[in-house]
Amino acid sequence: MAKKKRPAGKATMKTSAPAAPTQVSPPTQLHDETATIGWLRQMMREFLEERNWHKYHLPRNLAASISVEAGELLELFQWITPEEARERCAADAAFRKAVGEELCDVLMYCMSLANAMDLDVARTVAAKMQKNREKYPAEKFFGHYERPLGS
Numbered sequence: 803m804a805k806k807k808r809p810a811g812k813a814t815m816k817t818s819a820p821a822a823p824t825q826v827s828p829p830t831q832l833h834d835e836t837a838t839i840g841w842l843r844q845m846m847r848e849f850l851e852e853r854n855w856h857k858y859h860l861p862r863n864l865a866a867s868i869s870v871e872a873g874e875l876l877e878l879f880q881w882i883t884p885e886e887a888r889e890r891c892a893a894d895a896a897f898r899k900a901v902g903e904e905l906c907d908v909l910m911y912c913m914s915l916a917n918a919m920d921l922d923v924a925r926t927v928a929a930k931m932q933k934n935r936e937k938y939p940a941e942k943f944f945g946h947y948e949r950p951l952g953s
């Protein structure tokens with residue numbers, strides 16, 4: 803069958819979003835012991851790709867978004883006592899779900915910032931934790947915290 807010729811000068815225009823890329827498969831047994839930071843980062847890359855949202859996920863915007871979502875997480879604890887918070891975190895399913903969702907928002911914006919800046923999260927965390935160990939030696943800070951002067 804012969805192909806129909808398109809009239810000269812008329813370009814076709816896409817009217818719908820491109821097909822969603824194949825989603826990265828979750829680890830077979832999905833939980834924290836099997837999922838990797840790389841998998842979280844790839845999931846976020848695909849979420850942006852499917853929506854053509856890279857233009858919004860710029861480092862400045864992502865830093866702001868992490869702060870906004872951290873505020874939403876904190877809002878869940880606003881006006882409740884530490885004891886109420888402990889009880890709700892342990893036994894209130896709706897509260898636990900809400901906290902988990904805000905935690906996810908913070909975490910996934912962190913993944914997106916790492917993607918946008920091409921930062922290796924594991925190496926960055928390891929380096930910062932080494933810095934923290936040196937700043938807060940266990941023998942000096944065991945069981946108490948006091949901010950070192952000048953930091």
Ligand SMILES: [Mg+2]
Nearest residue numbers: 871874904907
């Ligand atoms: Mg949120």
